Amino acid sequence: MRDLPGKTHVAVVGCAMHAPRDAKQRSLEEAIYAVARAALLDAGLAIDDIDGIVVGANDQLDGRAISVMMASGSVGGVGRDILSTPSAAEHAFVLGALRVSAGQFRTQLVVSWSPTEVSSIPEALRLGTDPYFHRALPLDELSAAGLQATALESAVPDIRQAAISIVVKNRNNGAIAYPDRAAAPRETAWIASGKPLRWPLTDTMVTPPAYGLVALVLADAEFVKERSLPAPAWIQGLGWATEAGLLGDRQLAALASLAAATEQAYQQAGIKNPTTAFQLAEVADATPYQELLAYEGLGLCARQEWLRACESGRFERGGTLPVNLSGGALSFNPVYCAGLMRIAEAANQLRGRAGHHQTAKLERVLAHAASGFAMQYNTVVVMGRDPVAGTHSCVGARP
Numbered sequence: 001m002r003d004l005p006g007k008t009h010v011a012v013v014g015c016a017m018h019a020p021r022d023a024k025q026r027s028l029e030e031a032i033y034a035v036a037r038a039a040l041l042d043a044g045l046a047i048d049d050i051d052g053i054v055v056g057a058n059d060q061l062d063g064r065a066i067s068v069m070m071a072s073g074s075v076g077g078v079g080r081d082i083l084s085t086p087s088a089a090e091h092a093f094v095l096g097a098l099r100v101s102a103g104q105f106r107t108q109l110v111v112s113w114s115p116t117e118v119s120s121i122p123e124a125l126r127l128g129t130d131p132y133f134h135r136a137l138p139l140d141e142l143s144a145a146g147l148q149a150t151a152l153e154s155a156v157p158d159i160r161q162a163a164i165s166i167v168v169k170n171r172n173n174g175a176i177a178y179p180d181r182a183a184a185p186r187e188t189a190w191i192a193s194g195k196p197l198r199w200p201l202t203d204t205m206v207t208p209p210a211y212g213l214v215a216l217v218l219a220d221a222e223f224v225k226e227r228s229l230p231a232p233a234w235i236q237g238l239g240w241a242t243e244a245g246l247l248g249d250r251q252l253a254a255l256a257s258l259a260a261a262t263e264q265a266y267q268q269a270g271i272k273n274p275t276t277a278f279q280l281a282e283v284a285d286a287t288p289y290q291e292l293l294a295y296e297g298l299g300l301c302a303r304q305e306w307l308r309a310c311e312s313g314r315f316e317r318g319g320t321l322p323v324n325l326s327g328g329a330l331s332f333n334p335v336y337c338a339g340l341m342r343i344a345e346a347a348n349q350l351r352g353r354a355g356h357h358q359t360a361k362l363e364r365v366l367a368h369a370a371s372g373f374a375m376q377y378n379t380v381v382v383m384g385r386d387p388v389a390g391t392h393s394c395v396g397a398r399p
Helices: 028-043 067-075 089-101 121-126 141-155 159-177 188-192 221-227 256-269 288-297 303-312 335-351
Strands: 010-018 052-056 081-085 107-114 196-198 212-220 233-242 280-282 364-371 377-384
Touching: 010 028, 010 089, 010 221, 010 335, 028 067, 028 107, 028 212, 052 067, 052 089, 052 335, 067 081, 067 107, 081 089, 089 107, 089 212, 089 233, 089 335, 089 364, 089 377, 107 335, 121 141, 141 159, 141 196, 141 288, 159 188, 159 288, 159 303, 212 221, 212 335, 233 256, 233 335, 256 288, 256 364, 256 377, 280 335, 288 303, 288 364, 335 364, 335 377
Parallel strands: 052 081, 052 107, 280 364
Antiparallel strands: 010 212, 010 233, 107 212, 233 377, 364 377
8 A cells, every 4th residue: 555654455354333222231341242253253253363452442431431441351352462542433443554554463453332321422522622611611522513514504505405415315325224223204304394403403413322333353465365364345545634622723614634634545545536536435424514524525526516416416325426325423323433333334335245235346435534523533544455456466465
């Protein structure tokens, strides 16, 4: 992979996503064990094949100090190198990929979860803000998203119509992807008639937090070749960047961090024209306005074309670039690990293991994850059927 610091190509070789209906059915430790084991089974590996583990865990949401200590046994961390990041679940993926790419490890297990046990998720997340300005407001993620949506509505005429169409699209996709999961009504008139939560966001334009877990297995090229692992999703490009923490220091209607992360990933993958480079994308959509910002930041569609693109069905199932065939966070919203799920969903599509929402055979896909207040963190992942774009039968070769 061009310009990615390291010594070897890296592939996603196993994925698992769980959405327990009832947190009381099993403890969080048991659920973490189950999703980690399912990812290993999907890869055709055992825990003894894993060199190291990266966990994405958030103490505030878990309601316990140093949450990784609770999870170490469940993920197989006893006797293994284990690392944790609290900033965002997708950052655990970045860490795992870099550890393999650098030649430090041959395999990595990446695991994250987002429980709903705390009495107030907004209050838990508010603890992540600075104590002098934002926490005193009090500011939560929905308020920050509302400020961002307001800035966009001021900058782009008719954006609300495009935002409503994205909610309809993603919830229609979610009904196909996971038909057993209770879904909110998805009619346009119903979504347009919602009650304000944090203006201009309404109760019909966002999805309540849900309990979810996700795990992925990463491996280097030589390991993939030695084990003859089927259908690897090769990481061709990887980029990540962070905005300023103080909302007043940022342009909420334009994401500098997403532009930087996109440039990194596209340069590594050799992407010249993103509008034709991918056959599918999974992008951040905690609100529909965030998905619109992703279109622009990823180079898929200029903001002047947002409404026209949504009306034409360009990003719908059957369009030229389907976006969020999984239904995204607008259908299922495990707050902390929603970004990692976008990466897992894109990898599963490439590997032909997306289930009900699997689309036609793909060559290259795009994943985008955003976390933090008003999309403070942005991560972009380009994955393909080959380690390097435009190559074939090069598994096991080192650049």
